[in-house]
Amino acid sequence: MSHFLANPVMSQGVFWFNPSETFVDVAYPSSTSSLSGPTTHWISESGLVDLFLFPGPTPRAVLSQFTALVGRQQLPPIFSLGYHQCRWNYRDERDVAAVEGMFEQLDFPVDVIWLVSTIAIYGRDVGVKH
Numbered sequence: 001m002s003h004f005l006a007n008p009v010m011s012q013g014v015f016w017f018n019p020s021e022t023f024v025d026v027a028y029p030s031s032t033s034s035l036s037g038p039t040t041h042w043i044s045e046s047g048l049v050d051l052f053l054f055p056g057p058t059p060r061a062v063l064s065q066f067t068a069l070v071g072r073q074q075l076p077p078i079f080s081l082g083y084h085q086c087r088w089n090y091r092d093e094r095d096v097a098a099v100e101g102m103f104e105q106l107d108f109p110v111d112v113i114w115l116v117s118t119i120a121i122y123g124r125d126v127g128v129k130h
Helices: 059-070 093-105 118-122
Strands: 011-017 023-025 039-044 050-054 084-088 113-115
Touching: 011 059, 050 059, 084 093, 093 113
Parallel strands: 084 113
Antiparallel strands: 011 050, 023 039
16 A cells, blocks of 8 residues: 555555565656656566555545455454463363462463363374483
8 A cells, every 4th residue: 555645645556466486676766867756676477466545535435445355354252351370281170270279369260271282293202201
């Protein structure tokens, strides 16, 4: 999105829809150039060129035009915004309960306690010596 600071009601957006690696070169004109503003050069490694222009004229209008095209993000589940506790390889249920109990004792809100299993990751319990 570009926004002209000299005129706060002049904004527009560009959406270059291409999944391949893309480079955008932004060049500002020299004092001897006849160009009045920056120029851009867009290069994608492969794929089709789908270019969408959003005329604005305000930043809010550009965002509305963009989300009308691609959709609006759903709000995440409320628990995902809270504190997540994770520690590598809790020893047993009592260990997890002790950690949760300490959060309760300190009146510290915790929404999720992740149980990371070495068995799920490595296919065996790496904490146990055979």
